[in-house]
Amino acid sequence: MKAKNPASKVLRCWGHRQKNGRWYGVCIDLNLDVEADSRKELEKEFDAVIQSYVEAVCDTDDKQSIPRLLNRRAPVSDWAMYYFISAAYLINNLKEYFIFQPQLPKLCIENC
Numbered sequence: 001m002k003a004k005n006p007a008s009k010v011l012r013c014w015g016h017r018q019k020n021g022r023w024y025g026v027c028i029d030l031n032l033d034v035e036a037d038s039r040k041e042l043e044k045e046f047d048a049v050i051q052s053y054v055e056a057v058c059d060t061d062d063k064q065s066i067p068r069l070l071n072r073r074a075p076v077s078d079w080a081m082y083y084f085i086s087a088a089y090l091i092n093n094l095k096e097y098f099i100f101q102p103q104l105p106k107l108c109i110e111n112c
Helices: 039-058 063-069 076-091 106-110
Strands: 013-017 023-027 032-036 097-100
Touching: 013 039, 013 076, 023 039, 023 076, 032 039, 039 063, 039 097, 076 097
Parallel strands: none
Antiparallel strands: 013 023, 013 097, 023 032
């Protein structure tokens, strides 16, 4: 079973500032999370974590598992938060919450 054009897949992620001032984020399509000191650093860290994850997936000997591993969904509560932030952002510009949409790394996907 082949993944549906994963090279063009846009990932859905959200982030928010915690009470301790650090930023926390979740990629709901790959069930990955990251913590960083700033919003910009969080997005940069996500790029690195996603790149590393996809490289590890593509390096597997079980090639049939790749589509499943590239569509590893987060728990429903993380999805609910993503859509809550999306809706709330349309109504009011939230400074403590945001969504962003990185792409799966094409370099790794082409080698899968």
